Amino acid sequence: MQKILILGGGGMIGQKMAQKIVHENTFGAADITLFDRAFPSGNLGLTSITGNIADPATATKLVASKPDYIFQLASIVSGQAEQEFELGWDVNMMSMWYLLNALKDQHDASGGTYRPRVVFTSSIAVFGGPYPDKIGDEFLSAPQTSYGAQKAACELMLSDFSRKGSVDGVSLRLPTICVRPGEANKAASSFFSGIIREPLNGVEAILPVQDTVRHWHASPRSAAGFITHAAMLDTDLLDGRRALNLPGYSCTVEEQIEALRRAAGQRAVDLIKHVPDEAIMAMVGEWPRDFDPQRAIELGFTSEANFDEIIAVYIDEDLER
Amino acid sequence: MQKILILGGGGMIGQKMAQKIVHENTFGAADITLFDRAFPSGNLGLTSITGNIADPATATKLVASKPDYIFQLASIVSGQAEQEFELGWDVNMMSMWYLLNALKDQHDASGGTYRPRVVFTSSIAVFGGPYPDKIGDEFLSAPQTSYGAQKAACELMLSDFSRKGSVDGVSLRLPTICVRPGEANKAASSFFSGIIREPLNGVEAILPVQDTVRHWHASPRSAAGFITHAAMLDTDLLDGRRALNLPGYSCTVEEQIEALRRAAGQRAVDLIKHVPDEAIMAMVGEWPRDFDPQRAIELGFTSEANFDEIIAVYIDEDLER
Known part of the structure; x- marks a missing residue:
């Protein structure tokens, strides 16, 4: 039975994704654990753990069971990361550092056999202007927000820990997700x-x-689809470039x-x-x-037309x- | 009197740079402090402090005197960062995190008046193939070494702390420095x-x-020149893109x-x-x-022809x- 850990599982995309993998039976009979600061009522009846991802001890506890798939969706949003600079770096970057080190400890303790897939929701905020009309797959990441800088730093770490073999990671630079259900959040978007x-x-x-x-733009349904597609992707096809611009409209x-x-x-x-x-x-x-996200399209990622x-x-x- | 702090001041480029600013009187009558794990004999008669830059307490102590210029040249080299993965991330990335947070604490304590220039020696190792014939200023950073990933992560942090105003940073993606004096080091180059x-x-x-x-390639003399030029640069001209590809041959x-x-x-x-x-x-x-380093050339950086x-x-x- 596959073990699935969804960090940020109480958030909008985390909930959509959990629903999708339950309803579509994406991973077969799976042991799914959601982690977040808090959860909406209902919560799909899945195992849910509350805590603070910026606490170094959190990742160690969460990965002790050696999850096969880890979805790292937890972050504070762009507006809040601008207003609360230190919190932003702690939650949005240092949490990835703690997670990757905790996974590497498990990898090392397993004699190198444990190498989980890690799918990280990055963002088009890793880019900063001036831009070409369409941003290509080789355009530089020069973020002009703390949120974007934190996401880009996470991409670099995830890529290098993956290259060295302790995890097998993919970073997804999500378009702005629209139409978000529920109430407005602090994101400027x-x-x-x-x-x-x-x-x-x-x-x-x-x-x-x-x-x-x-x-x-892409829909929440597309976002959940990007993430499950990345979970199943043959990462050898990424040729070491593990951060992907995704299709959108x-x-x-x-x-x-x-x-x-x-x-x-x-x-x-x-x-x-x-x-x-x-x-x-x-x-x-x-x-x-x-964007002109050729690589992601060739890799089979899809979104609305x-x-x-x-x-x-x-x-x-x-x-x- | 300007206070100058050179981290990695015992290394080859640190020593060249210290010599240059002493002999050329770059900063006028300056109070120059070198920091490194160890120093060569002689050492120019400057104040020298030995310690470990990967220790979080080090940066706090070093910046307590509010240096006006901080040159962050300290790192372990590419070959060693590949072999000693954890040491590489600690020395090459976390040290920047500690430094920037220590400087931000001083900035905040000063009521926002203290905003030092920070010049960071990054590297062309932030790039990974496949490449165009000449790498332009907008080419993506997709490092294929831990050293490159660590340097790229530091660039992101330095840029964002700068954007928010606690420091005024420039990252210099040094060419391979050649001809290095002294003995061969562990760099694969x-x-x-x-x-x-x-x-x-x-x-x-x-x-x-x-x-x-x-x-x-560029010479050690060019490297020292890049660094002092970056110290004097009008950073408004960088338009928020604070990591520069440099001229070379x-x-x-x-x-x-x-x-x-x-x-x-x-x-x-x-x-x-x-x-x-x-x-x-x-x-x-x-x-x-x-490379085709147009921005750096326009900004007045020069190297050998x-x-x-x-x-x-x-x-x-x-x-x-």
């Missing part, structure tokens, strides 16, 4: 979901940027709104109020707009009617 | 210097690779040997013995061969006759 989610629920939404802003806020109109009519669109926010505009102006599909996923999976 | 240095001293040298191998081993012949005749060349070493050939085969000049620097500065 939160509005990309809010302007779709709130109107679909009959609630007013704030658009803090111009509708000409272009960004790079590039569109402007205006195109998002047009897709909302097609899905839910003018009444939904009328619920979007444009209230410019200089701070958010400044941050979003620095973000990637479009247009924003209508992204809205349809939300309506299908998360809209309460 | 050591032979690039050895095949010039040993024959100039009448000693036999081992060439472990084919003479068609192309690589990227790209040539094959055959061209190195031809330059040696011009400098010291056939008798010197005859001292080079080709003894293939599969392990070194494999590592060197993964290394960068050539050909390998004859690189040999001439060694003969001028280090050859004992």
